Amino acid sequence: MNPVDVVIVDSxxxxxxxxxxxxxxxxxxSEISSDAGVIRAAKRxxxxxxxxxxxAMARLERLQLVDCLRxxxxxxxxxxxxxxxxxxxxxxxxTDCLGVIAGNVQQLHAAPGRPVPHMGWNNCCPSGxxxxxxxxxxxxxxxxxxxxxxxxxxxxxxxxxxxxxxxxVVSQRNFHGVQFHPERSSAAGARVLANFLAL
Amino acid sequence: MRDGVVVKGVRFRDHRVVGDILELxxxxxDTGADELVFYxxxxxxxxxxxxxxxxxxxxxxxxIPFCVAGGIRSVADAEAALNAGAEKISVNTPALQRPELxxxxxxxxxxxxxxxxxxxxxxxxxxxxxxxxxxxxxSRDSGRDTLEWVSEVQRRGAGEIVLNCMNVDGxxxxxDLPQLQAVRAVCQVPLIASGGAGAPEHxxxxxxxxxxxxxxxxxxxxxxxLTIPDLKGYLSARGMEVRP
Numbered sequence: 001m002n003p004v005d006v007v008i009v010d011s012x013x014x015x016x017x018x019x020x021x022x023x024x025x026x027x028x029x030s031e032i033s034s035d036a037g038v039i040r041a042a043k044r045x046x047x048x049x050x051x052x053x054x055x056a057m058a059r060l061e062r063l064q065l066v067d068c069l070r071x072x073x074x075x076x077x078x079x080x081x082x083x084x085x086x087x088x089x090x091x092x093x094x095t096d097c098l099g100v101i102a103g104n105v106q107q108l109h110a111a112p113g114r115p116v117p118h119m120g121w122n123n124c125c126p127s128g129x130x131x132x133x134x135x136x137x138x139x140x141x142x143x144x145x146x147x148x149x150x151x152x153x154x155x156x157x158x159x160x161x162x163x164x165x166x167x168x169v170v171s172q173r174n175f176h177g178v179q180f181h182p183e184r185s186s187a188a189g190a191r192v193l194a195n196f197l198a199l
Numbered sequence: 200m201r202d203g204v205v206v207k208g209v210r211f212r213d214h215r216v217v218g219d220i221l222e223l224x225x226x227x228x229d230t231g232a233d234e235l236v237f238y239x240x241x242x243x244x245x246x247x248x249x250x251x252x253x254x255x256x257x258x259x260x261x262x263i264p265f266c267v268a269g270g271i272r273s274v275a276d277a278e279a280a281l282n283a284g285a286e287k288i289s290v291n292t293p294a295l296q297r298p299e300l301x302x303x304x305x306x307x308x309x310x311x312x313x314x315x316x317x318x319x320x321x322x323x324x325x326x327x328x329x330x331x332x333x334x335x336x337x338s339r340d341s342g343r344d345t346l347e348w349v350s351e352v353q354r355r356g357a358g359e360i361v362l363n364c365m366n367v368d369g370x371x372x373x374x375d376l377p378q379l380q381a382v383r384a385v386c387q388v389p390l391i392a393s394g395g396a397g398a399p400e401h402x403x404x405x406x407x408x409x410x411x412x413x414x415x416x417x418x419x420x421x422x423x424x425l426t427i428p429d430l431k432g433y434l435s436a437r438g439m440e441v442r443p
Contacts, residue, residue, distance in 0.1 A: 017255065017283060021284060051309045115386075117311045119359065119389050121442045123442075143264055146311070184263060186228075
């Protein structure tokens with residue numbers, strides 16, 4: 001086993017720094033890697049993602065990480081786009097994703113008073129038991145930045161609403177995901193990350 | 200952060216000034232700011248990279264989103280700021296000089312982190328964009344129509360617009376509601392009001408009457424005249440949803 005607490009998959013976006021800083025603040029040792037061996041040997045895996053689904057999947061394919069990620073048995077947390085990549089398919093660029101959680105990621109619909117991308121703080125409504133959400137309540141707000149969203153399915157453990165309801169937190173077996181950015185979500189986000197580190 | 204950082208700190212390499220920025224950033228983090236914007240108007244072509252070490256130092260302590268504005272003229276500049284831990288980058292003058300910069304940034308990093316800042320002032324022909332606003336002696340009307348520019352930057356991929364209404368900036372008599380309403384009507388991406396905040400009721404008015412997505416303020420907070428918890432309490436008591 002890799003001695004660090006968590007391996008962050010280098011999914012190609014800028015801005016892995018804020019995630020590392022958040023882990024540092026929790027006293028967790030992290031390493032950024034795109035190496036399948038390192039990822040397989042990790043205690044826990046973080047799959048961040050900023051940008052477009054097809055670019056991110058193309059990068060994972062180029063790095064030959066698709067099968068590696070699908071077959072992981074240890075806890076994995078997808079963040080933002082990283083969570084969307086866990087689904088079967090994303091409407092963003094009509095992209096086939098990792099498919100470890102069933103469902104199709106859809107575009108958010110803009111409307112007057114509801115611009116897209118959705119950027120801002122939302123509270124989440126826990127809808128099922130999930131160790132990730134221990135100590136998290138409906139009065140906790142999280143920072144969201146996204147134009148696409150995952151539907152409510154059996155995997156949904158917390159939902160939020162922006163014109164429509166969508167999954168804010170999902171868990172299925174060892175695969176977990178948060179649509180918000182825990183590293184930018186103040187104390188509530190740190191709580192979710194700490195919960196993940198305790199899985 | 201003009202009053203808190205720029206006026207004081209012409210050199211971000213000065214550790215005392217960086218210390219002040221960090222202290223201020225932590226104070227706002229702890230008192231419930233939802234986002235911080237750092238305007239680095241000192242960013243000069245030479246030594247800009249060195250001066251940027253403050254971004255990483257801020258990223259290490261901030262657990263809320265923050266945006267870096269000033270001196271971002273290229274994809275490489277933006278990448279450095281984002282890699283250092285900024286959530287968003289904001290462009291103003293360089294985008295006016297070369298609008299393709301917005302397309303390039305949006306393509307590379309996604310619209311969600313590309314903010315376009317616009318300094319605007321009402322004129323007899325409607326709102327116009329102003330230039331050189333950091334330098335009172337040289338600021339001038341560009342003659343360019345603000346609403347057209349707002350539409351263009353969205354087509355080019357801007358994910359957020361910060362409208363700084365010059366004529367009310369620093370006057371603390373309230374946000375420029377008519378101008379913000381006009382921009383709101385053509386702005387489908389998040390719109391942030393800037394300039395003019397002087398009292399809690401100004402925030403309530405700009406959210407209610409101009410339907411902006413966020414309100415930016417500097418001097419009223421820096422001076423200690425208004426605290427963020429007091430402002431949020433005021434808005435919450437009026438039925439507005441705020442993050443506690």
